[in-house]
Amino acid sequence: MNGKIYGFIFVMWILMLIGGGLVVMFVGPLTFGIDVEPIITSGVKVLIALILIFVWVFILTKVKNWIFKSQVKS
Amino acid sequence: MQEKIIAAIIVSAIAFFSIYAFTPILIKFLEKRNQAVKDANKKGNVMIPRPGGISILIGIVASEITLYFFFPISEILAIIITSILGFSVGIIDDRKVMGGWFKPVTLAFCAAPILLLGAYDSNLDFPLFGSVKIPSLYLALVVFMIPVTGNTLNSIDVLNGIVSGFTTIASFALAISLFILQNYEIGIACLCLGFASLAFYKYHKFPSRIFPGDSGSVMFGATYGVIAIVGGVEVIAAIAILPAVINSFLFLSSVKRIVEHREIKNPTSHTDDFKLKSTDDNHAPITLVRLLVAKKPLSEKQICNEILKLATFSGVLAIITAFMMEVKI
Numbered sequence: 261m262n263g264k265i266y267g268f269i270f271v272m273w274i275l276m277l278i279g280g281g282l283v284v285m286f287v288g289p290l291t292f293g294i295d296v297e298p299i300i301t302s303g304v305k306v307l308i309a310l311i312l313i314f315v316w317v318f319i320l321t322k323v324k325n326w327i328f329k330s331q332v333k334s
Numbered sequence: 335m336q337e338k339i340i341a342a343i344i345v346s347a348i349a350f351f352s353i354y355a356f357t358p359i360l361i362k363f364l365e366k367r368n369q370a371v372k373d374a375n376k377k378g379n380v381m382i383p384r385p386g387g388i389s390i391l392i393g394i395v396a397s398e399i400t401l402y403f404f405f406p407i408s409e410i411l412a413i414i415i416t417s418i419l420g421f422s423v424g425i426i427d428d429r430k431v432m433g434g435w436f437k438p439v440t441l442a443f444c445a446a447p448i449l450l451l452g453a454y455d456s457n458l459d460f461p462l463f464g465s466v467k468i469p470s471l472y473l474a475l476v477v478f479m480i481p482v483t484g485n486t487l488n489s490i491d492v493l494n495g496i497v498s499g500f501t502t503i504a505s506f507a508l509a510i511s512l513f514i515l516q517n518y519e520i521g522i523a524c525l526c527l528g529f530a531s532l533a534f535y536k537y538h539k540f541p542s543r544i545f546p547g548d549s550g551s552v553m554f555g556a557t558y559g560v561i562a563i564v565g566g567v568e569v570i571a572a573i574a575i576l577p578a579v580i581n582s583f584l585f586l587s588s589v590k591r592i593v594e595h596r597e598i599k600n601p602t603s604h605t606d607d608f609k610l611k612s613t614d615d616n617h618a619p620i621t622l623v624r625l626l627v628a629k630k631p632l633s634e635k636q637i638c639n640e641i642l643k644l645a646t647f648s649g650v651l652a653i654i655t656a657f658m659m660e661v662k663i
Contacts, residue, residue, distance in 0.1 A: 262626060262640060266647055269576045273651050277658075280460030280569060288466035302470060309471075321587055328620055328628060 264327045271323055275316055282312060341404040342522045349397035349526040353533035357389045361537070361544050371545065375493060375634045377608050385428045385547025390534055391421045394557060397526040405519045409564035412453035413523050413557065419444040420484055420556025424549035437488065437552065441481035444556055445563075448476055453564045460569055461658035476563055483559030483575070484552045489585065490578045491551040492623060495539035495638050498546065500645045501531035501554045504574040507649030508561065511570045511656035520565035527557050540635045567656075574652035577644040581622035588619040605631045 287308050292301055364370065364383035373380045398414045423440045426432065448454055456472040457465040468475075491497035505528035512521030531554060537543045546554070562571030572579065599617060601624040602610045609631035612624050626632060626640050 262644075265577075265580075265622075265625060265644060268580060269644065269648055269651070272576055272580070273573060273648075273655075276569065276573065277461060277655075281463045283458075284460050284463035284466050288468075305468075306471065317583075317587075320583060324584060324587065324620070328625060 264330065268320075268323055268327055272320065275319065279312055279316060283309065287312075337404070338518050338522065341401060342525055345397040345401045345404075345522060346525050346529045348400055349393045350529040350533045352396050353389050353393035353530055354536065356392055357386060357534065357537045357544060360386060360389045364544070373494075373542065375604075375608070375610065376541070382542050382545050384545040385425065385549045386534065386538070386544040387421055387424055387428070387547050387549025387551075387553055389544075390530055390546060390550045390553055391418070393530040393533065394526060394553070397530065398523060401519075401523055401526065405522075407519060408451040409453045409520060410523055412448045412451045412564055413560050415447040416444050416480065416560040417553055417557040419447070420480070421549050421553040423484070423556075424488075424547065424552035427548040427552070437485055437548075438481040441484040441552070441556065442477050444484075445477045445480045445560075448560060448563055449473065455566050457566070458568060459566060459659060461655050462661055475568070479563055479568065480556055480559045483562070483571075484555035486575060486578045486582050487555035487558065488548060488551040489582050490622070490641070491546065492621075493540075493634050493638055493641075494542040495535060496641055497551045497554060498531050498535040498538040499638065499642045500575075500578060501558065502528055502535055503642065503645040503649050504571075504652075505531060505558065507574045507652045508558070508565075508567065508571055510653050511567055511574075512565050514653070514656040515567065515659060517565050517567075520561060524561050524565070527554070527561065540638055570652050570655050570659075573655050574649050575645075576648040576651070577622060577641060584620045584622060584625065602627060609633050610637060 287305050290301065290305055361383050370381040370383045373382050394417050395414060398410060398417065402410045402414065420441065423437060423444065427437060454472070454476055456469045457467050458472065458475070459465040487497055487501060490500055505524055509521050509524035509528055512524055534546065534550070538546060558571065558575070562568050599613070599615055599619070601613055601618045601621045603613045605611050610623065610627050611631035612628045622641065623637055626637055632640070
């Protein structure tokens with residue numbers, strides 16, 4: 261009956277796994293050389309993390325709208 | 335290991351039976367004092383005693399203090415103090431109607447014991463890929479986590495038995511995950527939360543004999559959040575409560591600001607046979623309940639069962655994630 265909501269939870273789970281992978285493999289080890297202030301490196305990492313969250317929320321909003329519209333239509 | 339098993343049995347029994355025995359006394363006490371609210375989803379003027387948070391406080395604190403005698407570690411002390419602070423925030427909101435800002439701001443201060451006791455590890459663990467060290471950012475995460483879990487569980491306290499049933503399933507899933515990761519002390523602490531919410535569910539399930547109030551639901555959330563942090567299982571904890579996260583996400587993405595639920599239009603209305611249906615008002619927020627009844631009206635009991643099934647599904651995903659923590663790509 262609510263297969264789409266289960267699908268929504270599953271999509272969120274997959275996005276969390278992928279997001280975690282991106283953070284650990286690319287964002288965490290990011291450095292700009294020894295002469296760059298650590299605070300700048302941290303700032304860039306935070307910015308990338310925020311962009312990832314924005315993309316995550318954007319995808320979920322689209323999925324949510326699609327589920328709600330299709331639930332109402334049926 | 336034998337000592338841990340004995341501790342787990344004793345504290346689980348304390349958490350369960352203290353709430354099981356004390357809640358009927360609390361129900362009579364609240365009824366005598368006329369401390370009851372109308373159950374909006376029942377026909378007629380059905381009044382339900384509230385808040386049941388006092389009973390939950392006794393169960394959780396008594397069991398966690400007993401656990402502290404077995405394992406005197408700062409992590410368990412942080413759980414006890416944060417739980418009491420979470421209850422305090424909720425009881426203020428029960429007694430006096432506060433603005434939408436109140437709970438997020440005050441719950442952020444509830445994270446202070448975790449920071450002051452140093453009961454955290456600044457590594458953030460992810461499944462398959464390992465962990466990332468984020469010392470400064472992690473402090474912000476600690477402060478952010480308690481308001482998120484507190485408000486998230488508080489926001490699903492909309493129908494009989496949901497928040498207590500949901501917390502039971504999520505806590506047991508998190509406890510199993512902690513045992514898989516061999517973090518036994520915090521796993522046992524999480525069992526206390528699971529058994530406490532299970533005992534309260536007996537009186538809160540449809541048809542409710544008592545409501546937890548904000549003091550109960552916020553305390554459930556704050557305790558769950560602090561266990562996630564001190565146990566180093568933030569990602570797994572978030573997965574176990576995904577249906578509640580979805581509810582908050584749906585709500586925030588349609589309302590686009592932090593408000594008290596009293597301030598918004600009701601996302602559902604009643605049919606003639608008192609089932610819940612999606613409201614025709616396009617300006618009302620989309621919530622998990624509204625999504626569930628969008629296709630056809632459902633009874634309160636049917637909605638509760640659907641949400642608890644969703645909780646079980648996300649609990650299974652959380653346990654799978656715990657197994658994936660042991661695997662590295």
